[in-house]
Amino acid sequence: SHYDMFVGGVVGAGESYDEAALREAEEELGVSGLPAPEPLFRFLYTGDEHTWWSAVYQVRCELPVAPQAEEVAWHTFLDEKELEQRLGEWPWVPDGVEAYRRLQEFRSA
Structure with missing residues (x-):
């Protein structure tokens, strides 16, 4: 088992990155009514066995x-x-x- 510092998941069929970011944030945090996450950047992640596109967003959650x-x-x-x-x-x-x-690179640019 590994730690993860982000909430996230897979973009569903017919779903946009923006829609998936909001859905995953609300599902994993157990909240509803979050503002639309702000897209920051996308990158191609290459792991040991697989490669996929990742999109990084930010949203402030003031809810419990x-x-x-x-x-x-x-x-x-x-x-x-x-x-x-x-x-x-x-x-x-x-x-x-x-x-x-x-x-970190994005923030320092």
């Missing part, structure tokens, strides 16, 4: 969350400093680490 138990075994919110510390200590999903690296 109740993560979807079927998909989220444990959750907490880490500030940037805590996340940087945990990156070297916990096993993370590789595509999430790559998305985070690219997010």
Whole structure:
């Protein structure tokens, strides 16, 4: 089992990236009525066995969350400093680490 710092999932048939981002955020966080997530960037992720397009969005959730138990075994919110510390200590999903690296580059551009 690995940690993931993002909510996310697969774009459904006939669904846009924007629609999928909102649906996944609401499903995984167990909330409804979020504002439309803001698209930041897309990138081609190449893993050991598969390659896929990833889209990174941001949305501020001011609501109390109740993560979807079927998909989220444990959750907490880490500030940037805590996340940087945990990156070297916990096993993370590789595509999430790559998305985070690219997010840092995006923010510093």
